[in-house]
Amino acid sequence: xxxxxxxxxxxxxxxxxxxxxxxxxxxxxxxxxxxxxxxxxxxxxxxxxxxxxxxxxxxxxxxxxxxxxxxxxxxxxxxxxxxxxxxxxxxxxxxxxxxxxxxxxxxxxxxxxxxxxxxxxxxxxxxxxxxxxxxxxxxxxxxxxxxxxxxxxxxxxxxxxxxxxxxxxxxxxxxxxxxxxxxxxxxxxxxxxxxxxxxxxxxxxxxxxxxxxxxxxxxxxxxxxxxxxxxxxxxxxxxxxxxxxxxxxxxxxxxxxxxxxxxxxxxxxxxxxxxxxxxxxxxxxxxxxxxxxxxxxxxxxxxxxxxxxxxxxxxxxxxxxxxxxxxxxxxxxxxxxxxxxxxxxxxxxxxxxxxxxxxxxxxxxxxxxxxxxxxxxxxxxxxxxxxxxxxxxxxxxxxxxxx
Numbered sequence: 001x002x003x004x005x006x007x008x009x010x011x012x013x014x015x016x017x018x019x020x021x022x023x024x025x026x027x028x029x030x031x032x033x034x035x036x037x038x039x040x041x042x043x044x045x046x047x048x049x050x051x052x053x054x055x056x057x058x059x060x061x062x063x064x065x066x067x068x069x070x071x072x073x074x075x076x077x078x079x080x081x082x083x084x085x086x087x088x089x090x091x092x093x094x095x096x097x098x099x100x101x102x103x104x105x106x107x108x109x110x111x112x113x114x115x116x117x118x119x120x121x122x123x124x125x126x127x128x129x130x131x132x133x134x135x136x137x138x139x140x141x142x143x144x145x146x147x148x149x150x151x152x153x154x155x156x157x158x159x160x161x162x163x164x165x166x167x168x169x170x171x172x173x174x175x176x177x178x179x180x181x182x183x184x185x186x187x188x189x190x191x192x193x194x195x196x197x198x199x200x201x202x203x204x205x206x207x208x209x210x211x212x213x214x215x216x217x218x219x220x221x222x223x224x225x226x227x228x229x230x231x232x233x234x235x236x237x238x239x240x241x242x243x244x245x246x247x248x249x250x251x252x253x254x255x256x257x258x259x260x261x262x263x264x265x266x267x268x269x270x271x272x273x274x275x276x277x278x279x280x281x282x283x284x285x286x287x288x289x290x291x292x293x294x295x296x297x298x299x300x301x302x303x304x305x306x307x308x309x310x311x312x313x314x315x316x317x318x319x320x321x322x323x324x325x326x327x328x329x330x331x332x333x334x335x336x337x338x339x340x341x342x343x344x345x346x347x348x349x350x351x352x353x354x355x356x357x358x359x360x361x362x363x364x365x366x367x368x369x370x371x372x373x374x375x376x377x378x379x380x381x382x383x384x385x386x387x388x389x390x391x392x393x394x395x396x397x398x399x400x401x402x403x
Contacts (some may be wrong), residue, residue: 290317
């Protein structure tokens with residue numbers, strides 16, 4: 001096991017900034033939903049606002065990856081967080097002053113989506129620059145644990161703020177958290193870059209695209225999880241609540257979702273200590289087990305069995321997240337890591353709206369339980385399919401270096 005990541009000053013500062021930002025962002029979905037619904041005529045406005053955030057994320061993500069490889073990532077994170085903070089503070093001001101405007105709120109979310117497109121690739125690319133290679137898995141485990149912890153604490157805190165002072169204040173807290181994170185990223189010192197990308201941003205995107213398809217293990221896993229996200233989004237997030245309403249009820253569904261977060265939180269703690277030599281294959285096998293809740297839903301399992309399956313799925317999803325980030329950071333050169341991460345994220349994000357659009361019609365045509373059961377089978381096959389590749393099976397943790 002490598003040296004504890006928090007012993008490295010740059011990572012400790014980065015970790016603090018990430019924790020602050022995650023806690024603020026974890027409050028926004030609940031706060032934004034209730035704030036918009038309370039100020040508008042109905043859910044249509046909320047749909048427009050949410051779409052205004054995801055569209056620019058997809059549109060600018062590949063550019064964000066190229067920027068993350070071309071410029072110092074601490075600077076990219078500082079500027080993108082300042083931009084996101086400004087957008088959230090304007091959104092909070094719109095809501096708190098009672099001057100609700102769908103167009104104005106959509107613009108703030110659009111700008112926030114652009115900032116996220118530049119933040120995400122830089123976040124994944126900066127970690128190998130601030131911790132030694134033998135501490136990458138522990139660093140990713142810490143970051144994953146923090147993310148899952150804020151997923152539990154953030155919505156609860158947002159609920160308290162929404163119920164007492166209003167959702168606008170929770171969004172204001174998110175805006176301040178972005179600004180605080182930017183100030184912390186200002187203090188992160190990076191080592192001199194070994195390679196610098198001098199091409200134009202668009203040319204870097206094109207060369208990154210060719211490089212992405214030249215790495216067999218990378219594109220096989222990334223494309224498999226595009227399909228995975230289509231199935232998971234449609235089966236769990238769209239059809240799942242409807243099935244749960246008719247079986248375990250809304251309260252039971254809330255318990256199930258909380259248990260999943262606890263499982264993912266535990267995974268981060270375990271992966272900090274456990275170092276499988278075949279890290280990526282272990283992650284992919286774990287991903288196959290995330291189908292268990294779909295099978296339980298489709299078979300109308302009771303709340304105890306469904307919660308148990310969901311706990312296992314949450315744990316396995318946490319294992320996969322650490323395994324995948326660590327594998328990418330160990331095996332992709334730093335000067336192209338943000339672009340490769342952007343292509344990976346693009347496929348993942350693109351699968352979400354597809355799953356959202358397909359789930360309803362398929363459920364109406366064949367029955368939601370039946371669709372969820374078939375989806376579980378597809379998810380297992382999809383998660384395990386990259387293991388057919390020798391390039392995937394050959395990866396080791398830590399990588400075998402040729403002298």
